[in-house]
Amino acid sequence: MYLNMTLPGLESFRVIEAREEKGFFHIHIERPRDWTPCPACQTLTQKVHDYRWQKIKHNRLFNRPTLIWYRKRRYQCHHRTCRKRFDEPNQLVDRYQRHSIEFNQALGLETIHGKTFKDTAQRFGVSPTTVMRRFDEISEPLLTTTQQLPSIIAIDDFKGDMDGERFQTIVTDPIKREPIDILKDRQKTTVYNYLKDHADTVKVVVMDMSPSYKAAVDQALNQPIIVADRFHFVRYIYWALDRVRRRVQNVFDDYDRKKCKRMRHVFMKQADMLSAKQAWYLHHYCDKSDLLTDAYLLKEWFNDWFDNAKKQGPNALNAIKQGMYQFYDTVRASEIPEFEKAIETLQNWQKEIMNSFAYNLHNGYVEGINNQTKVIKRQAFGFRRFDRMRRKVLLHHKYKEIQGQMA
Ligand SMILES: [Zn+2]
Incomplete structure (x- = not known):
């Protein structure tokens, strides 16, 4: 008995039987017999050699897992000297496959x-x-x-914990704000080997202040422009203030030491964003220590400079640079070792820091990408292998882009 229906993906077949059994949808199908060219000599034939049943797993139909029983026909070539036996062609299943x-x-x-x-x-x-x-x-x-790299890239590390390496390197596109590649670790040679084939295309690299990344980029590329990521160099000043705060609170009595530690965020937060209570604690602890006050004011000074520099950008490079030199002088005059150490690092990256304002580039968006990677990893099954994780993360973003274009 032939059923008079066509099913998605099975339009060129005849349904011999369809039934439900134990939650599965079973369909028996065959193709109409037809004149078919021999794959060896192209002679048309409809001489049947034999039939074989092939069991194939197919997409769910009528909301049930579906098994197709395909009565596959083999023809034999008419041609006297050929006589080749061959499967009838079909669009349903590739040879030796159990799935459609x-x-x-x-x-x-x-x-x-x-x-x-x-x-x-x-x-x-x-x-x-x-x-x-x-x-x-x-x-x-x-x-x-996707082998070709854009002319501007960013390099960051992130804690991926894959294949026995705690940190991996993520290469991203700061203009499109999407990942380009993930490298197995954050070693200089790994980054160097990745970049050296792209010396002609890559001109600008945004990075945190990692000496090994800088060495890799300098050696692999042809006179690259390196941009120090602004969120990274600002942190050195915040870390300096935090170290001073810890040093100062150590001589406080037990209560104030603990309280000052608990309220440490009031020193980090922008002054005009503090609540009344937070401002009270800020003044309370600054009143107890001139050193802490000086350190706090240095941080605020730097913050003002930074906000202005971001706003003015490429048009005021000289003023931005002068402001930075003034900050260095003020730090030296303060004689606070934590800050003197911090500006040493900033001075070593002076050119790269200025580039961040000249080119108005940063890699703040990478944190978002890394958070998504963490989510993928947390839900992962079989992503402990580095190459698989790499492909999953990159395709996740690529797929999202395709979706966005269609929307
Ligand atoms: Zn033939």
Whole structure:
């Protein structure tokens, strides 16, 4: 009995039987017999050699996992000297596959934007190993196409804990604000090897103040412009203030030492953002120590300079630079060792810090990317392997972009 219906993906087949059994939807199908060219000599034939049943897993139909029983026909070539036996051509399933082409496509898409391999495995009724293998097959070719680097890139490290390395390096695009690649660790040689083939294209690199990244970039690229990330160099001043605060509170009595430590955020926060209570504590502890007051004022001084520099940007480079020199002088006059140490670092990166205002570039967005990576990793099943995690994170962002364009 032939059923008079067409099913998605099965339009060119005849449904011989369809039934539900134990929650599965079973469909028996075959193709109409037809004149078919022999793959060896192109002679048309419709001489049937034999039939074989092939069991194929297909996309869910009528909300049930679906098994297709395909009565696959083999033809034999008419040609006297050829006589080749061959399978009839079909769009449903590739040779030696147990899953239909449509099933594999849907599963592949799901491995990229689905949450976890385990979850995808459950929804498709296959093993996590099958999901992982499918992900490997589909993700590798998708990523080999993006080899060319843009002229501006950013390099950061993040704690990925993969393949026995605590930190990985993430290469991103500061203009598009998306990841370009993830490197297995943060060693100088790893970054150097990655960059050295791109000396012609990459002109500008945004980075934190890591000497090993700087050495790698300097040696791999041809006279690169290095931009120190502004969120990183500002931190050196905040760290200096925090060290002074710890040194000062150590001579306070037990109560004030603990309280001052608990209220440490009032020193970090911008003065005009403090609540009345926070401002009270700030003044209370600054009143107890001239050193803490001086350190706090240095931080505020630097903050004002920084805010102005961000606003003025490329048009006021000279004024920005003069302001920085004044800050260095003020720090030296204060003779606070924590700050003297901090400006030593800033002076070593003077050119790169100025570049951050000249080019108005930073990598603050990378934190957002890293947070998403952490989420992917937390939900991960099988992402302890570095290469798989790398592909999952990069495709996650790539897929999002495609979605955004369609919306
Ligand atoms: Zn033939």
